[in-house]
Amino acid sequence: MGELVRAMTRDGFVKAVAVESRDIVERARQIHKTLPTATAALGRLLTAASMMGNMQKIENGSLTLQIKGGGPLGTVLAVSDAAGNVRGYVQNPQISLLEKYRGKLDVGAAVGRDGMLTVIRDLQMKEPYIGSVPLVSGEIAEDITEYFAQSEQTPTACALGVLVDTDQSVRAAGGYLLQLLPGAPDAVIDALEAGIQKAGAVTALLDQGMGAQALLETVMAGMDLEILETTPVAYRCYCSRERVESTLISLGRKELGEIVDEGKPIDISCQFCDTIYTFTPQEIEEILKNL
Numbered sequence: 079m080g081e082l083v084r085a086m087t088r089d090g091f092v093k094a095v096a097v098e099s100r101d102i103v104e105r106a107r108q109i110h111k112t113l114p115t116a117t118a119a120l121g122r123l124l125t126a127a128s129m130m131g132n133m134q135k136i137e138n139g140s141l142t143l144q145i146k147g148g149g150p151l152g153t154v155l156a157v158s159d160a161a162g163n164v165r166g167y168v169q170n171p172q173i174s175l176l177e178k179y180r181g182k183l184d185v186g187a188a189v190g191r192d193g194m195l196t197v198i199r200d201l202q203m204k205e206p207y208i209g210s211v212p213l214v215s216g217e218i219a220e221d222i223t224e225y226f227a228q229s230e231q232t233p234t235a236c237a238l239g240v241l242v243d244t245d246q247s248v249r250a251a252g253g254y255l256l257q258l259l260p261g262a263p264d265a266v267i268d269a270l271e272a273g274i275q276k277a278g279a280v281t282a283l284l285d286q287g288m289g290a291q292a293l294l295e296t297v298m299a300g301m302d303l304e305i306l307e308t309t310p311v312a313y314r315c316y317c318s319r320e321r322v323e324s325t326l327i328s329l330g331r332k333e334l335g336e337i338v339d340e341g342k343p344i345d346i347s348c349q350f351c352d353t354i355y356t357f358t359p360q361e362i363e364e365i366l367k368n369l
Contacts, residue, residue, distance in 0.1 A: 079310045080252075082132055082162045083290040088302040091262035092270060095129045096254040096290040097311060102128070102164060103240055104248040105313035109352045112171040114242040115188045116151055120168045121240035122185065122218040123156040125253045127166070128311050130222075131158025133255070134199065142198040147216045149190025150176075157350075163314035165350040183242070189216035195225055219253070226257070233258040233267075235274055237297075239281030250284035254293055266301075273297050315351035322346050322355045326365060334369075337362050 080099040086092065103121035106112070112120060123143055131141040137160055145154045152169025176184040191213050199207040209229035214220045219238040226234035238253035256270060277283060277297045288296065291305060325346070326334065337344055338359045347354045357365075 079312050080128070081290050082128060082307075082309050082311045083294060083305060084132065084307040084309075085291075085294055085298075085303050085305050087266070087298070088304050089266070091259050091266045092256060092298070092301065093133075093259060094254065094256045094294050094298060094303070095133055096252065096293045097125055097128050097162065098252040098284070098288075098290045098293070099125045099128060099311070100248055100251045100284075102311065102313045103251040106166060107246075107248055109313075109350075110167060110171045112168060113173060113175065114246055115173055115176045115183050115185065116168045116171045117242050117246070117248060118183045118240040119151055119154055119185045119189050119218065120156070120166055120171075121248065121251050122238040122253070123154050124164045124166050124313075125238050125240075125251060126218060126222050126236065126255075127156035127158040128162040128164045129253065129255045130197075131160065131164070132162035132309070132311075134160065134201065136160055136201050139202050140200045142196075142200075143222075144196045144198070145189060145213070145216075145218070145221070146193040146196075147190030147213050148192040149188050149216060151188045151190075154189060159314070159316075161309060162311040164311070165313060165315045167349050185218065186216035189213075189218070191216045195221045197225055197229070222255075235270070237274075237280040239279065239284055241281050241285055250281065252284045252288075252290065252293065253280055254290075254297060256297070269301060270298070273299055273301070315348060315353070317348040317351060317353055319355055322348070323365065326357065326362070327369065331366065331369060334362055334366050338366065 082097040085094045156166035158164045178184045196210045219236045222236045226232045235256040241250040243249040
């Protein structure tokens, strides 16, 4: 389980959210058998999606982050529910190690910089809200910052970190999102910038064993912080046999007929988790009858 914390400064000028997501990212690594660069990219996107999904505060809502950057990883996708539980995948999880320098993964090069970050907000209305921005660096945190600046006109500081251990497991993961609300005076902005600068790299803070609340208290040191919510978050998939069945129906009569004729059971694996659903020719025939 990870932990997500939402807070606000008592003067009402800064809202903040942080998440400690090591277990989430490690679960994603195990499901998708990602190599370190893919682990870091997917882990950062899952971390961002968790915070943004929770910030929406829409019951039964969801938030999807999709990055297509033209890099070797291909599409990276993360989906969050209203609480901040997430699931996701990366198109090419087995990309070999890309490093800027020894020990520092080059996520930007793996994701690519020639493409878009798309944010899909399902706010339980008729149509989801979709916003896209061109990628700035492919490092993900900067791209999220740019999305908030361009699409939502909200000055935002975003930091995301995933530290992969020598055995390829996730040693630490998490991040924070800080947003200035309208009317924030220069003194608040300066204090925030100074705090971020002084705190330094989020990965190092997480590696010291900091939880989500400690992360916010460190970055926003000296600011009067009120903790609004502390909630457990996890890697959670919502797949089910019924959902997979509806995907099968969308194949159409012809393809389903061919599966029946072949007389062999088919396995369908969920793209988000390691669950495999097996359908026998008889079950496919039943589906065809119900069509």
